[in-house]
Each structure stands twice: as structure tokens, then as C-alpha cells.
Amino acid sequence: MSDEEREFQDKVDNDIKIEPRDWMPEDYRRTLIRQIGQHAHSEVVGQLPEGNWITRAPTLERKAILLAKVQDEAGHGLYLYSAAETLGVSRDEMIELLHEGKMKYSSIFNYPTLNWADIGAVGWLVDGAAIVNQVALQRTSYGPYARAMVRICKEESFHARQGYDAFMKMAQGSKEQRRMAQDALNRMWFPCLMMFGPSDAESVHGEQSMAWKIKVKSNDELRQQYVDQTIPQIDYLGLDRPDPGIEWNEECEHYDFSMPDWKEFFDVIKGNGPCNRDRMRDRVAAWEDGQWVRDGLLAHARKRAAQKVAAE
């Protein structure tokens, strides 16, 4: 270990944040770019499943809430791209890598939103799972990322509460609404468990990331925490639990539960999820169709700047 490396690791171990100008191992930088970039992409792609219901929101208030939420998410995308940019990669580069399939986004967004209760579930279950991850990441070693997480967590918690509220209306509504809620819960449950990644035993990037405090808790720890906080909420709603394997384990004081189908997880990651094609087609089309807009605005800004210089 070089002196630089030792100094770096000391800071990490003592919970001193790493800042953009500090020396850092190339792998640390690369891992962070991958992780923050993926997180940013997830916020952007995550607009699509919710956008799928914005035009069908059942009341003006629900529509306003949903619009405010996707607006927040796009905002999170901005913070996160900015955080990644402090590591020496541009937003446009990351977007290009996404569109070429060389960067990922959270697989949860490759599942469809099929009924209105899904929108509540996205707030409650999906954002809920994200928060479990993100709360831990507030203590991550990279300063800009940790600070972005603090800001994002606040808004996400608000979304999760709103989601639960919307979901409760469904769970306590008409027979059909209740059925929508149960259907949404059943479909979303395992994909949400997948959000924490494979079991620690099989996780590729785990150990080094933990040492660098890019990751602060293990996949399985976070998943258990999520399950433990979510089951009582499901019970409170009076819905059937989405997995017959769920049971309170007196001994270890946690809920037992079934693992998701990891074959499906890897299928989705490989591009075979229900919506992978649609999501990427939408994003790539948005980017390509918008090229003339970005070019136009840039050309105008340059003209303006040139006029200003000429006038000085």
C-alpha cells in the first residue's frame, strides 16, 4: 500500500469524507462513478413507469402529487449527475453509456405499472426500498455523494409516505380497488427485494466497497431491514402477505421470508425484463429527438456570449 493509499484509507476509516480534489484510488473513483451514475440513471428512467399513469391519474390532487414527485425525481437525477461529475465524468458521457447499454439503472424500473395501485406501491415499496439503501449511504465515504443522499432521503421519505397514503386509499377502498392493491403488492414484492442485490455470498463488488465505505451495509442486512419494516405495514393494511414464506422468527427477532427468483433477476439485468426494451427505446428516442433542441439552445447561448464580448 502506497502512502497515498494509506492516507486515503485512514480518512475513510476515521469517517473523514473524501472530497473531489483529494487523491483517491482509480478503482474507488470508477466504482463510485458506476454507482452514482446508475443511481442517477435510475431517477431518470424511474420517471417512465410513473409517467405511464400521470395521464390517467384519477383525481386532480393525485395528478398534482404525482407530477410533484416525478419533478423531484428528475431533480435527484440532476444532483446525482452533478455528484458524479465531480469525479471527472460528464453527464452526457454517462447518458451515452446508458444508451449503449454499458451503464445500468435499477432493474425495478423494468417492471410495468399496470394499475393505479402500482403508483402508490412505487412510492411506498420501491422508494421505501431505495430509502433503506440511501439512509445507509448518507454515511458513505465520498462527500458529494453523501450530501446528495441527505437531500434526496428527505424528499424520498416524503414520497414514501405519500405512496403509502395513496396505497391505503386503495387497500381500504372498493372491492376492485382492494384487488388492485393486492395485485400491485404481489407483483412488486419480489422485484423490490431484488433491489438490494444478490445475496452477500454472491455479490461481486461487496467486500472492497464495504472497506471503502462506498457501501455501508451488506445487501442481506439491508434487505432484512426492509422486510422487517414493511411486513407490519402490509399487515396494517389488511392485505394478504405476498409470500407464504413470511413468518416472524421469535428466535432471531426478524421476519423469515423467501428469496426472490434470482434467475429472473439476472434475466432482467441481461435485458429480458418485461420493460427493458420499452424503457431504453423511450429514453433513446427522447435523447435523439431532443438533439435539435440542445443544439439550438447551445447555438443561441454562443451567439449571446459572442454579442456580449463584442459589446465590451
Next chain:
Amino acid sequence: MSDEEREFQDKVDNDIKIEPRDWMPEDYRRTLIRQIGQHAHSEVVGQLPEGNWITRAPTLERKAILLAKVQDEAGHGLYLYSAAETLGVSRDEMIELLHEGKMKYSSIFNYPTLNWADIGAVGWLVDGAAIVNQVALQRTSYGPYARAMVRICKEESFHARQGYDAFMKMAQGSKEQRRMAQDALNRMWFPCLMMFGPSDAESVHGEQSMAWKIKVKSNDELRQQYVDQTIPQIDYLGLDRPDPGIEWNEECEHYDFSMPDWKEFFDVIKGNGPCNRDRMRDRVAAWEDGQWVRDGLLAHARKRAAQKVAAE
């Protein structure tokens, strides 16, 4: 008048059909191309306002009836393009002229279909008006056109009956259905009267066309005939008449009625109707998007033909 012209006019006067190989005045040919081509274009563009409701037809049977109807109309387009082609112009040339705005289609299709009763009204009122024109044209002097009219009239009469039947269901249905019917009638009435063209006094092509029996009755005669046959049908449905000026005139044994707003008529012809832009955009896009299909099928047919020749 040359011998040829005299001979031609004699045939016309004696109700002997003019056939493709017969000599005919250039103006006769041009007028026919314009008229038959416009009629063909109308069948094609006329699919669009009905297509607007195919995806929202309220029952499987109504959907089937509507599909059969637009299929017939596309078929009429085919006969008519064929009839025009006997005059030495190709279908593709005519389509190009349409897309460049140099040929017209019936202005009625520049009005929108806004509720389901409109679909009944298109069959009953619009096809009804077309039939009045077309029955007269069965006696037109140009053989291929007259024969196409015979065939088309049969199917159109069937559509008109089906349209009236669908409309009756609405007029005799729920309060809302009845309102749809009345709304459709009110909106469609004057545009239908416009289908017969301006008053004879102002009609540009009238006199020569009558002499050539391209036109067999005057605009005003046909319009009166249409009004006379339609008012009793409206009354039978128990709907309000769409024009307070409608009244039975004992003396001449016809209905009096108000003329449509001819300013609106000319506005629509100039391209300012409610749907002109949409209709042409749809048709041009269909044609352009379909270029690769036509090219592909043609290339394949050529390969096949070449293989066949090589094999002989």
C-alpha cells in the same frame, strides 16, 4: 366544331357511353380525371374520420360493421382510381397531386367525428348525400365511370341504411345518446348540404359538364332532392330539425331550407376547415412511411420475375 367533336357530342346526346379508346375532347378528359380522381381521393380520406372511432366502437358488432364499411370504401377508391386510369393518368400521379394540394377530396371529410352518433351520421347523412349524387352519375357519359357508380351505389345504399339504423339506436337510446344524435345532426347538416357544391348560379364547371353529361343534374336540384328525402327521416327519429328555416312548401311541394354558410365552404376548400391539416398530414405520413414497403414489394416482384425468366 370538328367532325370528331360532333361525333362525340352525338354519342353523348344519344346516351351512348364514351369508352376509354374513343376520341374525346381534352377538356372532357381533364374534367373527368379531376372529378373521378377527387371522388377516389374522397373514398381514401373518408376512411380517416371513421377510423377515428373504429378503436372506440361500443360493441363488437358495431366495430365489425364499421370495419366492413371502411373496407368497402377503400375498395371504392380502387375502382375509381382504375376508372380514372383509363383516362391516361396513374394512381400514383393522382396521389401525388392530392398530397401537393393540387387535387381535392370532398370537403365533408374536413369536419371531425366527435361523438359516436357521428359515425351513424356519416353513413346516413354523408353517404346519403353521396348517393344522391352518385345515382345521378350512373347515367354519366363516360362508361367506366358510370359502371363504377352502379357498383358503388349498391354498397353505399347498404351503408346508408346501416348508418340510419345505428343513428336510430342513438336517437331512441338514453338521454345522453339522444343528445349525441342531435349534436351530430346539428353539426353535420350544413356540411352535408355543401356536398352538392355552390348554387348553380355560382358553380364554375356546371354548364359544360351538363352538356357532356359528366354532370347529370344541377347542384341545386340534387340538394333539394336530398333535403326532401332527409327531412322526413329526421322527423321520424323525433329529433329537432337542424335548421329553423326548414318548412314544407305546399306550393312547390318541396321543403324550404336555409343555405349553408358559403364563406365557410370556401374557407374549408382553401384549407381552413377543422381537419384539413390533420387529414393531409395523416395521408402524407401514411404514404411516406409506406415508401419502403412499396419499394420492398416491388423489388421482390422484380426478383421473382427475373428468376422466372431465367428459369425459362
Next chain:
Amino acid sequence: MAGKLDNPSLFEFLLRMGDNTLILGHRVSEWCGHAPVLEEDIALANTALDLIGQTQMWLGLAGEVEGKGRSADDLAFLRDAWDFRNALMLELPNGDFGQTLMRQFLFDAWQVVMLGRLMQSTDARVAAIAAKASKEAAYHVERSGHTVVGLGDGTEESHRRMQEALDYLYPYVGELFVSDAIDTAVAEAGIAPKLETLREEYDALVGRVLSAATLSIPGGSYVHQGGRDGRMHTEHLGHLLSSMQWLQRAYPGCEW
């Protein structure tokens, strides 16, 4: 003053205001996740959000004035196309981003002038809504005007597209300035300005921005009408409603 006006006319007037923002807000919300750049995703969502907020106020008051117990949601989700009173321009499909922003600007400019006058309304409820909405409208028109200038005076392609958008949309602008009996009655009661009187200020504002955008207002005087009085909407509105109203139609009487 307002007492001279019959409630049905005021109701119609409020529908016209509320349906404008409802339908445009819906169209803008269709962009979600598909904008040319992330900042525009945010801006479009924000615009839609403001417009839906204004809709809640206008249609809320409309329901109150009507006095039949209809809520803003009832009016938004349970009327069919013929009962909508939005200007036609607002129900047209979005087209490309340029067309969406051009329409936004042409409408924002009208809103900002109209709401400025409505703040003087003899009806205090109308004045209060206008006061709140006009702050948003001022922000919107600045933003959309800015974008129109940037794209109009950008590249050759962006200029061409913006001019095409303007040529397409301009014949729909006139509808916003034609008073019918309802508008006249509302104006005579001092509740709203006579629409024709907005034109000068509007033309000045729009002219300024379009000129900075190097765009030309198309010739031709034809004005598409039929939305504000419901006489003849476009075929697009029905399709918009079939999405927008789906849940309320399929599952009537639920709480959401």
C-alpha cells in the same frame, strides 16, 4: 356588480378558464420522462403542476357557482368532450418539443395579460384566483418566451421548426380574443375584461419575443374556433379524455 350576472354565464366563464389549464396541463404532463434534457423534464412537470393547481381553483369555483354539488374532480373527469370549454389550441397534440413550447408561450402570454386584468375583477373570488395564478403565469411566460427565443434564434434547424410551429399554431390564437355572448355578459358585469381589449398588450408582448426569436407571424386571417363555446372541438380531445378519465369512468364513485 357581479350580481347582475346570471350564474350560468359565470359558470361557463369559469369552465373556460379551468378547462384551458386542465387540458394544457394534461398535454404538458404527457411529456413526463421524454424531454430533450433533464432540466426540461423538471420544467415541464413544474408547468403541468401549476396548471393543474390552477384548474383545481377555477373548476372548484365553477362547481360552487353552479350549485349542483359538482366538485372540480367531477367537472374534470365526468364531462364528455362537448362540455369542455378550452380553446382548441390547447387540445392539439404536443408535436415536437418546439411546438409544445411555442404553444406554451402563446398561451402563457395570454394568461399573463388576462390574469392581470382578472385581478381587478368585481368578483373577489375570481380576483383571488387570478392573483395567485398570475405569479405562476409570469414565471411561465418568462421561461417559455426564453426558450422560444433560444430555439428561434438557435440553429437553422431549430429556427425552421419553431417557424413551422408558429405557422401551425397561430391560426388558433385568435379564438382567445373573440367574445361571444357569455364573454360579453361577464365583461359587462365587471368580472372579466372584454377579450378584444387584451389584444394590444398581447400582440406587443408576443411581437417582442418573436422578433427576438427571429420568427415571423404568419399572414392569413383565418381563425379556428369552436373550443371555447364547445361548438366544435377537434378529434384530439376525445382521445385525450379517454386516457384522462379512464379510472373515474371505469370505477365510478370510488375514493382515490
Next chain:
Amino acid sequence: MAGKLDNPSLFEFLLRMGDNTLILGHRVSEWCGHAPVLEEDIALANTALDLIGQTQMWLGLAGEVEGKGRSADDLAFLRDAWDFRNALMLELPNGDFGQTLMRQFLFDAWQVVMLGRLMQSTDARVAAIAAKASKEAAYHVERSGHTVVGLGDGTEESHRRMQEALDYLYPYVGELFVSDAIDTAVAEAGIAPKLETLREEYDALVGRVLSAATLSIPGGSYVHQGGRDGRMHTEHLGHLLSSMQWLQRAYPGCEW
């Protein structure tokens, strides 16, 4: 034989048949007036018409079998997405004309094999519908196959587009050959063939046409599923239904 089967399984089977034709018929009908050439407008309308006709028979019988008094129209217009049982491929958006025709061919080929077997059904009603529908399917597969060949073996561009369509659609084909408990029960009662047994004939037919079309079946064995058992449709189905069911939802209980 058929007596051994419980009605709910038969009902599900009939929904699967009827929803296939309903949803594909709807998609095809969306083309109205927008085909590349007039002859194709006619052919597409004709195809949609046949499919809707078959839907009336399948869903009509489904309603009868269910015994709750639901008509074919009730089943078509008053179920929400989760109760639909069509294969996913059929609800995908049309894409370009090539994609539409490729899907049509991939489905027609399945229909023609399936209906041929169903003509031997122990349930006479099923056999009768199959007999009628199979004539139409034979015509459809000839036509769609012919077009696939023409475009696959046409220009470079048409070849490329057809190959892309095939690559996109092929992962959805497998769903048509996977039997679940319902399919197995129906097969055991002799009402329908076991789906897996159709594959050989299907592959031969499809292989022949695609080879004439100079197209290659993509590698990869992933199969998209979830439509036939309703477990997970695509997001597209809900939008399709919001159009299709609009009038019945907005004006329930009317006669049309």
C-alpha cells in the same frame, strides 16, 4: 370427455382464444386509413374484421360456459387489463407496417396449426368455431406469409426492417407454446391439443416462410410470458383498453 373438465378451466381457455383475436383485431384496426397502399388498407380492415368475428364466437361461448349471463360484449368491454388472457405479443404497439405484418404472420401461423387441431375437439362447440375460423386463418397466413417474404426478400431496407421486427417479436412467440395447469386440463379433456405439441408443425411452417424471406430466427431462448395467465401484461394493454372500452365505460348500460 369434456364432462371431466370444470367450467372455469374451459372459460379460461375460451378467454385465451377470444382475447387473442380481440386484441390483435383491435391493433390491426388502428391502421385504418394509414396503410402504405390502398390494397393493404383493404387487407388490414379485412383481417381485423375476421378477427373481431372470431372474437364474437369465442367470447360468446365463454360467456355461455361461464353461466353468469355475460355476453361477448360484456367480456370485451367491461374487464380490466388483469382479466385479459391474450398472449403478450398481440398487445404490443403496431410499430411500422413490417412489424405489424410480422406479428400477424407469427400469430396466423399459430392460429392455423391450433385451429386445425381444435377442429378435432371433443367439445362440438369448440370444433365448430375452429372449423369456421380456420378457413379465415388459412387465408390470413397465406397473405401475411406472402408479405413477409416480399418484404424480407425485397430491398436492403425492407430486409433490415423485417429482421428487426422478427428480432423484437420472436421472444414473445414462445408464450404460445407453454402449457400451464389450465391448458393441461383442457388438453386432458380432449378439448384442445397440448400446446407443446404444436411447436413442430409451427416451426416447420414459420421456418419455410422466413427462409424464403431470407430472414434468420434470432438466437436466445428467453420467452416473455404473463399474458395468457394474466400474471403480467405490458403497460400497453391498459392504454389500448382505455380507447376500446371508452363508450361502454362512460355510458354504461346503453344499447348501441
